[in-house]
Amino acid sequence: MPPMPHSVPPKRPSGLTRVQKQDLRNAMLFISPWIVGFVGLMAYPIVMSIYYSLCDFSVLQAPQFVGAANYRELASDDVFRRAMSNTFVYAAAAIPLGIVLAFIIAMLLNTGVKGMAVYRTIFFLPSLVPAIAMGILWLWIFNGKSGILNYLVQSASRPVGWATLGLLLISPLFLAWFLGRSLGDDGKLCRWGALAGAVAGFGLVGLGWKVGWIGSLTTLELNPPSWLSDTFWVKPAFILMSLWGTGHAVVIYLAGLQNVPVHLYEAADLDGANWWEKTRNVTVPMMSPVILFNGIMAIIGTFNFFAIPFVMAPGGQPARSAYFLAVNLFDNAFLYLRMGYASAMAWILFLIVFLLTMLAMKLSEKHVHYGGS
Amino acid sequence: MEAKSPFAKVVIHGLLVLGSVLFLFPLIWMVSTSVKPVSQTQEMPPRMFPYAEVMDAQDGQSYPAVFFRETPEEAEKLVALLERRGEEARIEVEVAGIVKEQRWVPATAIREPPVWRWENYISAITYKMEELGYIPFVRYGKNTLYIAILSVLGTVLSNALVAYGFARIMWPGRNVAFAVTIATMMIPFPVLMVPVYVIFKNLGWIGTPKPLWVPAFLGSAFNIFLLRQFFMSLPFELSDAAKIDGCSEFRIFRDVIMPLAKPALAVVALFNFMYVWNDFLGPLIYLTDQKTYTLAYGLQAYQSQHGGTPWPLVMAAASIVVLPVIIVFFLAQKTFIQGITVTGMKN
Numbered sequence: 127m128p129p130m131p132h133s134v135p136p137k138r139p140s141g142l143t144r145v146q147k148q149d150l151r152n153a154m155l156f157i158s159p160w161i162v163g164f165v166g167l168m169a170y171p172i173v174m175s176i177y178y179s180l181c182d183f184s185v186l187q188a189p190q191f192v193g194a195a196n197y198r199e200l201a202s203d204d205v206f207r208r209a210m211s212n213t214f215v216y217a218a219a220a221i222p223l224g225i226v227l228a229f230i231i232a233m234l235l236n237t238g239v240k241g242m243a244v245y246r247t248i249f250f251l252p253s254l255v256p257a258i259a260m261g262i263l264w265l266w267i268f269n270g271k272s273g274i275l276n277y278l279v280q281s282a283s284r285p286v287g288w289a290t291l292g293l294l295l296i297s298p299l300f301l302a303w304f305l306g307r308s309l310g311d312d313g314k315l316c317r318w319g320a321l322a323g324a325v326a327g328f329g330l331v332g333l334g335w336k337v338g339w340i341g342s343l344t345t346l347e348l349n350p351p352s353w354l355s356d357t358f359w360v361k362p363a364f365i366l367m368s369l370w371g372t373g374h375a376v377v378i379y380l381a382g383l384q385n386v387p388v389h390l391y392e393a394a395d396l397d398g399a400n401w402w403e404k405t406r407n408v409t410v411p412m413m414s415p416v417i418l419f420n421g422i423m424a425i426i427g428t429f430n431f432f433a434i435p436f437v438m439a440p441g442g443q444p445a446r447s448a449y450f451l452a453v454n455l456f457d458n459a460f461l462y463l464r465m466g467y468a469s470a471m472a473w474i475l476f477l478i479v480f481l482l483t484m485l486a487m488k489l490s491e492k493h494v495h496y497g498g499s
Numbered sequence: 500m501e502a503k504s505p506f507a508k509v510v511i512h513g514l515l516v517l518g519s520v521l522f523l524f525p526l527i528w529m530v531s532t533s534v535k536p537v538s539q540t541q542e543m544p545p546r547m548f549p550y551a552e553v554m555d556a557q558d559g560q561s562y563p564a565v566f567f568r569e570t571p572e573e574a575e576k577l578v579a580l581l582e583r584r585g586e587e588a589r590i591e592v593e594v595a596g597i598v599k600e601q602r603w604v605p606a607t608a609i610r611e612p613p614v615w616r617w618e619n620y621i622s623a624i625t626y627k628m629e630e631l632g633y634i635p636f637v638r639y640g641k642n643t644l645y646i647a648i649l650s651v652l653g654t655v656l657s658n659a660l661v662a663y664g665f666a667r668i669m670w671p672g673r674n675v676a677f678a679v680t681i682a683t684m685m686i687p688f689p690v691l692m693v694p695v696y697v698i699f700k701n702l703g704w705i706g707t708p709k710p711l712w713v714p715a716f717l718g719s720a721f722n723i724f725l726l727r728q729f730f731m732s733l734p735f736e737l738s739d740a741a742k743i744d745g746c747s748e749f750r751i752f753r754d755v756i757m758p759l760a761k762p763a764l765a766v767v768a769l770f771n772f773m774y775v776w777n778d779f780l781g782p783l784i785y786l787t788d789q790k791t792y793t794l795a796y797g798l799q800a801y802q803s804q805h806g807g808t809p810w811p812l813v814m815a816a817a818s819i820v821v822l823p824v825i826i827v828f829f830l831a832q833k834t835f836i837q838g839i840t841v842t843g844m845k846n
Contacts, residue, residue: 142671146670146671149668149669149670150670150671152664152668152748152749153664153668153670153673154664154670155664156660156661156663156664156668156748156752157660157661157664157665157676158660159657159660159661159716159717159718160657160661160664160680160717160718160723162717163657163714163717163718163719164679164680164683166698166717167691167695167698167714167717168683168686168691170694170698171690171691171694171695171698172686172690172691172694174694174697175690175691175693175694178693178694185696185697185700231515231518234511234514234515234518235515237507237511239508239511239512239515245515245518245519246836247832248519248522248523249518249519249522250828250836251522251523251526251825251828252522252525252526254773254821254824254825254828255526255821255824256776256777256779256795256798256820256821256824257777257779257795258777258779258795258796258798258799258802258820259795259798259817259820259821262798262799262802262813262814262817263525263526263528263529263814263817264525265802266528266529266532266810266813266814267525267528271541272540272541272542272543272545274528274545277543277544277545281544370522370525373522374839377836377839377840378839378840381836381840426687429687430687430688430689432779432780433779433780436779436783437799437802452689455689455692456692456780459692459693459696460784465693465696465697468689468692468693469690469693469694471689472687472689472690472692472693473690475687475689475690476686476687476689476690479687480685
């Protein structure tokens with residue numbers, strides 16, 4: 127904390143000295159824009175929002191008080207419920223995946239590789255793309271007929287099939303070797319284990335061949351969905367897009383990783399910790415406040431997820447499976463002109479975000495380590 | 500952590516290169532689509548880069564495709580160029596729908612299409628010009644810049660003033676007021692959306708760009724917080740010395756603190772510019788007249804009018820909206836990364 131001027135707190139607000147009075151007057155002048163902004167665009171709107179949420183209000187006519195009717199209607203609104211479950215499904219997948227992906231990329235960047243700044247720029251670029259441009263670009267990529275993604279999925283069919291086959295072949299071998307190693311760290315056991323694994327692997331493949339599904343692996347034909355018009359695949363499509371824009375978090379995590387004191391790793395090295403132990407016991411705990419903060423920001427962002435679904439899935443098509451809360455709210459307010467109903471929805475939204483934030487803080491209480499350096 | 504073994508280094512570089520390709524590909528695909536002719540965007544298998552077009556003639560052979568314009572008023576159409584002899588060229592033209600006819604035309608009436616159709620950008624920009632009486636993209640660009648300049652100006656000015664009041668002057672109730680300011684960050688935009696709309700409607704501002712830049716002059720909690728942190732870190736001896744010299748509070752602000760705060764002000768300005776440039780919801784709510792659209796919003800209108808059919812034009816338009824952001828990023832990369840780091844870490 128830097129030292130403050132005139133840090134003697136006034137004992138009696140009524141009896142301010144001349145300097146204190148002058149300071150107060152100056153301060154009020156300096157913060158006057160915010161006073162106007164706070165009262166006009168924050169405090170008053172919040173009060174009005176509560177009031178509107180208890181009214182039938184179409185903007186064209188004066189609001190009519192209806193009590194809790196809007197909230198009661200929300201409880202039985204199927205579309206709202208649909209939007210809610212869509213948003214939760216999206217959040218439950220996109221937020222953890224985004225955190226893990228960004229963290230992995232940041233850790234790779236933090237290994238002291240050459241060209242770190244170049245890689246960082248590349249990973250960051252997509253998160254610069256305006257939401258609308260992003261939506262339009264991915265409409266084209268996801269296009270069912272001539273979209274590039276489906277072409278790539280189709281042409282990856284065979285390699286994926288062969289890779290699966292290869293994995294099947296070597297996995298028993300690897301498993302046996304690993305088992306042998308962990309049992310006794312004895313070379314002989316390892317070799318015999320590997321041999322047994324190899325035999326088992328070939329046996330498995332032989333069996334598979336006999337049954338017939340090996341043949342279908344080598345001639346695999348993946349049948350990609352038409353993403354944005356498929357009630358199931360539209361959400362994975364949005365999740366995939368959200369991962370593309372994760373570069374922002376990468377930059378933050380990377381900065382956090384660079385702040386982890388080196389002496390902690392040195393101490394871990396002295397204790398003979400391997401890479402995984404260092405990651406689990408040093409990196410993740412030291413990064414936990416940054417992860418928590420970004421997680422909460424992601425929750426808020428997800429519940430305000432608007433522009434992309436608005437452009438890519440008008441009206442939440444197909445069959446409202448891409449209808450998200452913020453879009454539902456916008457439609458109620460500005461399409462159906464049900465401003466009171468939309469206000470009630472906004473407060474429910476606020477409550478959800480608030481509770482989720484509290485939950486995240488509570489759950490992470492034991493795992494988040496503040497301070498340190 | 501330093502990667503030690505060369506094997507680990509190869510694996511790390513391999514993963515990063517793979518990731519980079521995946522992250523860059525959509526952007527590259529956007530630009531590559533934007534310079535293709537429409538026909539090449541609907542082919543299976545798709546090709547990465549555009550190539551010279553060919554056309555099948557009636558004799559069953561493929562010939563290079565060229566643009567042909569019969570009279571200066573007519574639009575260009577794609578025809579097969581059978582042969583070229585001196586000042587004349589023999590082409591095969593479609594007459595009345597399906598009938599094809601071979602014809603000798605002066606060489607000046609045909610034009611070889613460039614393989615990379617950068618002219619798609621001109622078509623995208625000037626599309627619909629006659630109907631509207633203006634060039635939409637230029638108009639939208641001007642609108643966006645107008646809002647962005649006023650908004651950035653307002654943001655820097657108001658937030659610097661307010662943050663100064665919170666950071667460098669001691670007054671009773673300051674900490675409470677600041678805590679309240681921070682708490683407003685928790686209020687999600689949807690809660691404010693309806694009442695703020697009603698306020699602007701009562702002011703008669705709907706349909707004008709005012710709702711998009713006037714609030715910038717009234718400060719925002721996030722920027723106040725950011726600048727306050729920075730102002731607090733500047734030595735207080737500077738202010739004390741200036742005060743002894745008889746400077747007023749405002750002069751200290753203007754002549755001592757503001758020059759030192761340039762990096763922090765740059766972060767705030769940059770983020771605000773990006774915000775205005777990318778903003779979609781604001782224009783969607785407040786702008787009703789097509790003449791007043793911003794670029795990001797105009798892009799959406801452009802896309803929905805096209806129904807997404809001529810993808811090269813739509814991708815060219817999208818590239819035009821993305822490009823300035825990327826240029827700004829590269830010009831101010833350091834400020835940018837710093838800003839993100841600070842906003843993401845100091846909680």
